[in-house]
Amino acid sequence: MGEIKKSDMVNSKTVSLLHKLSQTKYQGLKDTTDSNYEYLFNIGDDLGANIEEGGDVDVNREEIFIKAKTAKETLETVSDQAHEFFKKIKKKIDTYKKLELISQIIAAIGSSAILITLLNEFEENKDMKFKLQLISGVIATIGSILSIFLNRGLGAWSFNRRNRVEDYDNLVESKLRSERLLRDLVPKIQIFDALEDLEEVSKIINETEDLSEKVGVLIADYS
Numbered sequence: 234m235g236e237i238k239k240s241d242m243v244n245s246k247t248v249s250l251l252h253k254l255s256q257t258k259y260q261g262l263k264d265t266t267d268s269n270y271e272y273l274f275n276i277g278d279d280l281g282a283n284i285e286e287g288g289d290v291d292v293n294r295e296e297i298f299i300k301a302k303t304a305k306e307t308l309e310t311v312s313d314q315a316h317e318f319f320k321k322i323k324k325k326i327d328t329y330k331k332l333e334l335i336s337q338i339i340a341a342i343g344s345s346a347i348l349i350t351l352l353n354e355f356e357e358n359k360d361m362k363f364k365l366q367l368i369s370g371v372i373a374t375i376g377s378i379l380s381i382f383l384n385r386g387l388g389a390w391s392f393n394r395r396n397r398v399e400d401y402d403n404l405v406e407s408k409l410r411s412e413r414l415l416r417d418l419v420p421k422i423q424i425f426d427a428l429e430d431l432e433e434v435s436k437i438i439n440e441t442e443d444l445s446e447k448v449g450v451l452i453a454d455y456s
Contacts, residue, residue, distance in 0.1 A: 237292050242435045243442055244300045249276055250445040251307040253456070254314055258306050270299050294431070301422050301434050304441035308411040308418070311448055315408040321455040322401045329397070400451055407448050414440055 252259040263274040273296065418437045421428060428434070 237297070237431065237435050242292060242297070242300065242438055244273070244303055244438060245275075245277070245442075246445040246449060247300075247304055247307045247438075247442050248274055250449050251303065251310060252276055253449065254307075254310045258310060262303060262306055266299055267295070270296060273299055273303070297431050297434060297438070298422075298425055300438050301418060301425070304438050305415065305418055305422060307445055308415045308441055311411040311444070312408055312415065315404060315411075318404055318452050318455050319401065322397060322404065325455075326397050326401070400454075403447070403451055407444060407451065410444055414444070 248259070251262075259274070263271065266274070414437055418434070418441075421434050421437075425434075
């Protein structure tokens, strides 16, 4: 199968995401795994593998099989639960858009022709004119501040918060990617004992790790 080092095929983010999305699947997989490989399910283990003192070592077939099954369970979970996160992201976007409309209405009222007309009507009454100017300014300021806050929530200030619309698009892409990886991985698991070259399986495991890291960050705000 060629030399595959433990550090060349990690799955810590995959394990963490499976634990986060489905503790039932995580525990079921852990419970049915040989106790010699329980360390593969340690949450937060950077390598997802025991690296012996003295350097990295080759990974054996059993460990690759366990990591492949973990990848499969995680990919299925991402695909199955994506729709729930679609709803959560869309709900936040819709809420912000509704509030944004309200902020625009408030800002418009603050600078409306009605208030300008009232100011002209009280041209001689300095006290009333000042009060109307103050009210107009406060309303306009509130509308502007609310608009800025909402734009920030939607992600307009990308250095402070990810764009929620982009979150939605990235989740769609992640779902499609998880389904593609599943199509490639499942047949290989089914004939795993007959496979001589496990490089492709290793590649899929690493791609799943990359996907799991991105999805984990993506759904953090919506869990």
